[in-house]
Amino acid sequence: MxxxxxxxxxxxxxxxxxxxxxxxxxxxxxxxxxxxxxxxxxxxxxxxxxxxxxxxxxxxxxxxxxxxxxxxxxxxxxxxxxxxxxxxxxxxxxxxxxxxxxxxxxxxxxxxxxxxxxxxxxxxxxxxxxxxxxxxxxxxxxxxxxxxxxxxxxxxxxxxxxxxxxxxxxxxxxxxxxxxxxxxxxxxxxxxxxxxxxxxxAIYHAGAVFASNYFVVVEAIAQRLLRHAGLSDTDAWQALRPLVEGTFENLTRQEPKDALTGPVARGDEATIRRHLESLTRDDALLYRALGRAALELAEKGGMDEATAARVAQALATDLPPVIRHA
CATH class of the missing domain: 3.40.50.720 (NAD(P)-binding Rossmann-like Domain)
Known part of the structure; x- marks a missing residue:
């Protein structure tokens, strides 16, 4: 009041x-x-x-x-x-x-x-x-x-x-x-x-947290996975930095739906399955959740229904369906 x-x-x-x-x-x-x-x-x-x-x-x-x-x-x-x-x-x-x-x-x-x-x-x-x-x-x-x-x-x-x-x-x-x-x-x-x-x-700030705070968290997860692959923490981050910087450069020139690359964007369900097999349960859950969001972007970018269905099957989980946005 x-x-x-x-x-x-x-x-x-x-x-x-x-x-x-x-x-x-x-x-x-x-x-x-x-x-x-x-x-x-x-x-x-x-x-x-x-x-x-x-x-x-x-x-x-x-x-x-x-x-x-x-x-x-x-x-x-x-x-x-x-x-x-x-x-x-x-x-x-x-x-x-x-x-x-x-x-x-x-x-x-x-x-x-x-x-x-x-x-x-x-x-x-x-x-x-x-x-x-x-x-x-x-x-x-x-x-x-x-x-x-x-x-x-x-x-x-x-x-x-x-x-x-x-x-x-x-x-x-x-x-x-x-x-x-x-x-x-x-x-x-x-x-x-x-x-x-x-x-x-609240929803505005949640978006800001995804863009900034969780971006840092995702990079920390990537660093940890490279460490499991045999690199030191320092080498893992040095190896990832050019990739991160290149991705950011793409985002300065394109919207997210146009800047998306990787196995989901190209419909490579075999690679997705191999990734999931290599991950712990918690990392696999996060991979699936982010993968489903990536699939939504790929569909906005023009992915055909058949390819999208195969990718969705590769990412299948007991999580609730992704909410589609206009």
Whole structure:
């Protein structure tokens, strides 16, 4: 139950805030984004520090706060305080970003709400990929604009964030003024914002996990299988790297359905069966699941029904059927 007024959710037919729709025009003046040019970030982890560096480089004044003292890159300065006390500078921030773990967002919002630290004219965003504005529910009585900003990018080294965020897509969600602020910040950092509803975020984030986190896991499995074939861990990864890089290069030029190669794509059921015979039960289950997804891609790429049926038989398992997508 959101607050009524300028930041209540618009009607379903309001095209300005349609989920999945990129913004109609670029926000070009910072005064159009927030009334106060200060952005406050609570949470000095990799995402928080990386975003802070990018914001400073873009000309924002940034405040950064954490629970414990730690070194932060210049020109950032870190204020430190107890977890149950808001930063002293909260009132200065036109936009307040909660850069904390997903399970810490609502408790932090509760701390801010109890202290009545947030005003109606402020914007409060979090960086979760899976949660929406509902994570900020304790702040609804403040009548602040609530939402989320999730750059679709990994930040393992905060120093690289300004360059990494350039060209990155970013999911934005929330109340209208929060969406406007998130889009404006994203655009000034060189990102390409797109809008989602709160209900769409979980499946969106699952897709991001497949693209990034599980990509790493699949490469680790490939490395382990080459080790079982007799290579050392180091040699296995060095052997795989050119293959991985070549695959990624293909994906920079083609969509997945056109970049797919390998035994499923060419309908080689004999090779598929030999692979399955060589694998442990757990690896075979994963191979089959991924193989069935690959078969769906191959069919989209024009594989004939007879070949697809033979490949499906080679991949046969007691797993439920693959859900076909349009």
């Amino acid at each position: 959101g607050a009524q007024g300028p930041d209540a959710a618009g009607p379903p037919g309001d095209r300005r805030h349609a989920p999945g729709r990129p913004p109609a025009q670029r926000v070009t003046r910072r005064a159009d984004i927030v009334t106060d040019p200060v952005v406050g970030i609570i949470g000095p982890g990799r995402a928080g520090v990386g975003l802070a560096l990018a914001l400073v480089q873009a000309g924002y004044t940034v405040r950064l706060h954490g629970r414990r003292k730690k070194a932060v890159p210049k020109p950032l300065e870190l204020t430190v305080g107890a977890a149950d006390e808001p930063p002293a500078w909260v009132a200065q921030a036109g936009v307040l970003i909660l850069a904390v773990r997903d399970d810490a967002i609502s408790p932090l919002a509760e701390v801010l709400a109890r202290a009545e630290a947030v005003r109606a004219d402020q914007v409060v965003l979090h960086l979760s990929g899976v949660l929406g504005q509902e994570a900020l529910a304790p702040l609804v009585p403040s009548r602040a604009a609530l939402g989320s900003l999730h750059p679709l990018q990994t930040i393992s080294d905060p120093a690289t964030a300004p360059a990494r965020l350039e060209g990155t897509w970013a999911a934005v969600e929330g109340m209208p003024r929060a969406v406007q602020a998130a889009e404006g910040i994203a655009q000034e950092l060189g990102m390409r914002p797109f809008r989602l509803s709160g209900k769409q975020k």
